[in-house]
Amino acid sequence: MAWFKREDKKIKIPEGLWIKCNYCREIIYRKEVEKSSMVCPKCRYHFYISIEERIALMADERSFKEIDRYIYPLDPLDFKDSVKYKERLKNYQKSTGYADAFVYGEGKINGSPVILGIFNFKFMGGSMGSVVGEKILRAAETSINTKYPLIIVSASGGARMQEGILSLMQMAKSSAAISHLSERGIPYISILTDPTFGGVTASLAMLGDIIIAEPKALIGFAGPRVVEQTIKQQLPEGFQRAEFLLEHGMIDMIVERKRLKETLTKIIKFFA
Numbered sequence: 001m002a003w004f005k006r007e008d009k010k011i012k013i014p015e016g017l018w019i020k021c022n023y024c025r026e027i028i029y030r031k032e033v034e035k036s037s038m039v040c041p042k043c044r045y046h047f048y049i050s051i052e053e054r055i056a057l058m059a060d061e062r063s064f065k066e067i068d069r070y071i072y073p074l075d076p077l078d079f080k081d082s083v084k085y086k087e088r089l090k091n092y093q094k095s096t097g098y099a100d101a102f103v104y105g106e107g108k109i110n111g112s113p114v115i116l117g118i119f120n121f122k123f124m125g126g127s128m129g130s131v132v133g134e135k136i137l138r139a140a141e142t143s144i145n146t147k148y149p150l151i152i153v154s155a156s157g158g159a160r161m162q163e164g165i166l167s168l169m170q171m172a173k174s175s176a177a178i179s180h181l182s183e184r185g186i187p188y189i190s191i192l193t194d195p196t197f198g199g200v201t202a203s204l205a206m207l208g209d210i211i212i213a214e215p216k217a218l219i220g221f222a223g224p225r226v227v228e229q230t231i232k233q234q235l236p237e238g239f240q241r242a243e244f245l246l247e248h249g250m251i252d253m254i255v256e257r258k259r260l261k262e263t264l265t266k267i268i269k270f271f272a
């Protein structure tokens with residue numbers, strides 16, 4: 001006769017009050033995480049932050065002015081997977097309040113003017129389609145016209161499959177746009193946050209004159225499972241984490257969120 005019965009039920013966490021760390025898997029009181037700009041107090045993992053939080057973190061108060069807010073994506077391929085692409089777009093536009101997955105504008109960092117672009121991961125996983133590519137081009141052009149440094153914060157799953165080849169073309173378009181900056185000696189700083197993958201890593205994210213990553217951010221092209229299956233080898237520990245990339249010379253530095261603005265200020269002054 002059994003004395004007790006054990007059931008392995010998943011503990012339900014009330015939405016909003018607690019948050020599970022993507023890295024150490026600890027369950028943490030949300031308020032505690034929010035207090036420290038969405039950084040895990042146990043392991044220093046940096047959670048994704050919204051566009052508004054990102055602007056507040058990096059730009060001087062009320063200095064950010066968004067440019068080209070209303071560029072809307074089309075659906076030239078008339079694409080449909082489980083849902084029509086047009087429908088998907090409408091839903092994301094409604095839930096996020098943005099036209100697509102990239103926001104850029106002019107702002108100031110400790111008084112120095114910059115062009116700041118940010119991927120919106122909440123909009124279809126920050127995927128890069130025609131609008132994102134076009135806005136990156138425009139951000140780079142604005143940077144050239146004003147001679148202000150360009151800073152892009154990436155958080156993306158990669159190219160947007162619903163736009164097929166058109167989204168792959170954005171890799172070339174954004175890379176070409178950024179190459180014009182170096183020809184003119186205007187600095188481009190790339191900031192990689194968790195997660196940065198696929199076509200975004202394979203283009204603009206890795207082209208920074210300075211490449212900064214947030215602690216423990218996952219950065220790569222294909223995901224670890226795909227890589228493992230392809231090369232049929234076990235991957236080393238910490239593979240694709242920011243720390244691993246720094247050790248192997250893929251990025252220049254890892255900067256904690258609370259020191260990001262100060263670090264950017266130093267870099268901008270250095271280039272000026």
Ligand SMILES: [Zn+2]
Pocket residue numbers: 021022023024025026040041042043044045
């Ligand atoms: Zn953690």
